Amino acid sequence: MTNIYNRTTTLPPSAAERYREEAIFWVTHLHAAPLTPEKESAFQEWLQTSEAHQTAFEQVTNIWDTVGSLNHSGPETRQHYARKLSQRRRFLQMGMASVLAAGVSSPLASAQTIVTNVGERRRVTLDHNAELLLDCLSALVKTHEQGKTRSIFSSGQGFLTCPSGTDLQCLPSDYQVGRMQGQMNLKRTETQVSIFVAQGIFSFTSHKNNQLYTLTAGDRVVLQKDSGIKRDRPHPHSVTAWLRNRIVFNDDHLNDVIRQMNQYDGRQIVLRDKRLSSLQISGEYTLGNNMAFCHSLALLLPVKIETGPILNISFS
Known part of the structure; x- marks a missing residue:
């Protein structure tokens, strides 16, 4: 045709x-x-x-x-x-x-x-x-x-x-x-x-x-x-995971991951050490719950979380 x-x-x-x-x-x-x-x-x-x-x-x-x-x-x-x-x-x-x-x-x-x-x-x-x-x-x-x-x-x-x-x-x-x-x-x-x-x-x-x-x-x-x-x-x-309030990462750098997660939750995540930016993560996570995401990061990476109005991430 x-x-x-x-x-x-x-x-x-x-x-x-x-x-x-x-x-x-x-x-x-x-x-x-x-x-x-x-x-x-x-x-x-x-x-x-x-x-x-x-x-x-x-x-x-x-x-x-x-x-x-x-x-x-x-x-x-x-x-x-x-x-x-x-x-x-x-x-x-x-x-x-x-x-x-x-x-x-x-x-x-x-x-x-x-x-x-x-x-x-x-x-x-x-x-x-x-x-x-x-x-x-x-x-x-x-x-x-x-x-x-x-x-x-x-x-x-x-x-x-x-x-x-x-x-x-x-x-x-x-x-x-x-x-x-x-x-x-x-x-x-x-x-x-x-x-x-x-x-x-x-x-x-x-x-x-x-x-x-x-x-x-x-x-x-x-x-x-x-x-x-x-x-x-x-x-x-x-590609369409966001329609289900989910997001998929595949060896993404942490600075880009945080940027994307912060689009969905007013409680923002901040990396306190620039060296954290190069760390990579994979997996599927829920959008709109940055606290839960930070807890997952603490289990996967050598980081610690300081809670408050802002979620601060630093090396543990």
Whole structure:
């Protein structure tokens, strides 16, 4: 059977569109939770790379502030960077506000940001009766322009159910979604995007080579910022364990393990010794109970736990 998507020709996005999408990612990510030192460094690197990045970041921030779509708690980090940029280009805010007041079409003229916090999940209805379950510390942007709603999966993790397809944008701007139908696990960070197809089909085209890629049940694609496309077939139990409030580690370093566990429990775990970061663990654990997890660590590793509002881990 001939796949009609093989005959689809897509045009590469403009640089402005790519910068705007990256800015949307950072604005929603800055708003979702405090940045780790690593993410703070990555954001600073992106912001300082070019004047175009700074312009896109301020435009997105100003528009969302104007329409009041970022009205959740904890905006200090986002406002801090926006103020620094505004000192040099205050005309942007007035210009974008004028666009909105005049009713002129703008990519983010009417936007809604849905952000989940630590330990929070949220189910969102999309077009064509599709549904997205947002995991903790995840963000979805809905823009409304000329009577059409566009949804952008900006960061975090989600499980998508789309029996009739959906127009959800979940890939970097270098790629174009072709067909998206069934059930799939989505994951997006500042450096990569992964799509795992639990049921159904997912296809996309790369603007770099205009090649079509098709995934079916059991397939996963990982789009790395610097290393291109990687395909594999992971164990479904591990990828979707979070849907059962579980998480699976396989020789993962302790610093990454703690980062993931802290997304699901307000009682945060802190490593008191940097040398602990390189320790590795495997196994399946329950999410949302950091105390129980720390007790398990004390049995598996040469560590001790200091309990309190914060769970401190140090060498025993």
